[in-house]
Amino acid sequence: RFIIFLSIPRQLALKKLKKRFLEALLANNAQEVLHILHTDKLDIDTVLEVDDPSMVLASYKQGYWLPGYRLENSWATGIHVCVMYNALETALVLLQAGAAVNLRPNGKTPLHVACEVSNSDCVALLLAHGAKINTLSLSGHTPLHYCITKESVVCAKQLIFKGAKVNVSSHNNDEDTPLHTAARFGVPELVSLYMAHGASVNAVNSFQETPLMTAAFWAYDSKEQTYSEDHHIVSRILLDHGADPNLQEEDHKTALHKAAWNCDHVLMQILLEAGADARAMDINGCAPIQYLLKVTDVRPLAIPEVCYQLLLNHNAARIYPPQFHKVLQSCYDYPRVIEVMVNSYEHLKPTKKWRAAIPDDCYKRHKVFYDSVFGVCTNTPRTLLHLTRCAIRVSLRGFCHRGVPQLPLPSLMRKYVLLEPEGMLY
Incomplete structure (x- = not known):
């Protein structure tokens, strides 16, 4: 009990010191950082608790169960904090003073973090001080995997120039x-x-x-x-x-x-x-x-x-004709889709399921169109123009996208053969 009692003041003092150190890092106050390291003898690689709701500093293995509170903060060294907040001068001071460049207290090295925040200056600084290019985060990703924005292209170029593997799998x-x-x-x-x-x-x-x-x-x-x-x-x-x-x-x-x-x-x-x-x-x-x-x-x-x-x-x-009611079930509110689909067949014979597939309110909204659908989909042949369209499409064996533009037809006729919807069937 006596030993525990003595250690409490020390713990409080260390906590305050770490808070001062973190504040100096966030303010990019290199002088204060050096003063704390040299005067108060704080370990240069001490692990800090940092607010990190976006999980920029954290990386976990897939399948890990994480308590909710851990997602609001992360553990990081001074270098991680400098990289995250672009405190370049302070980062240089720490590296020159011997700070470890490849630690990952919460799953990511400083280089992973620099790439995720698209900080190309920090990437260059870290690489110049021995950062490992292909090291894996705890989730199994290399720094190159964390280049995910246009702003991170410069980061990726630096990594590749230094030997990053572009074909490595996570x-x-x-x-x-x-x-x-x-x-x-x-x-x-x-x-x-x-x-x-x-x-x-x-x-x-x-x-x-x-x-x-x-x-x-x-x-x-x-x-x-x-x-x-x-x-x-x-x-x-x-x-x-x-x-x-x-x-x-x-x-x-x-x-x-x-x-x-x-x-x-x-x-x-x-x-x-x-x-x-x-x-x-x-x-x-x-x-x-x-x-x-x-x-x-x-x-x-x-x-x-x-x-x-x-x-x-x-x-x-095309959809199997006896199953065409499924097209109506899915697309009843899209007459232009129905028109394109119906016109791809030479002839379609409706079933009882057709009308049941179209809600009454929808039928009323598009009454002119649906009346034309049921008008042409009967036991009588469709127009000669439509039958000609179908014959052309059959002769092209379905590859209409290449064949139709080469036919000596007016522009409107080409659109017609290519099933351009017109608003009703005839």
């Missing part, structure tokens, strides 16, 4: 390469940099996903319901460097399946023009057009009719 359940990470966050400049330094464009992670598949999936922000032009550019860069659009991940989905799931007509066109197979099936036998049907009514900013046009003009298999 040592965790994902096994992503830095190229996967750049594709996920949609940073064209990083993707171009990695490709220029020998990154494997068709590298696969533990789920057999390529960087192209990663970019296709993350091109849509489901929370904001927006599409990312940067991810489209990343996909184009990868394809220009030989990415295979028809590789399949562990569930046999291709990049086109993922773009169709997002109802992303821009990316779908990029992939289809690069040779993506519109008929590729996943492990459940679903082609990209089935993915479109599942999400048409939950992608408010999409232009779904363009997605269907693209697939049908690139040889996608």
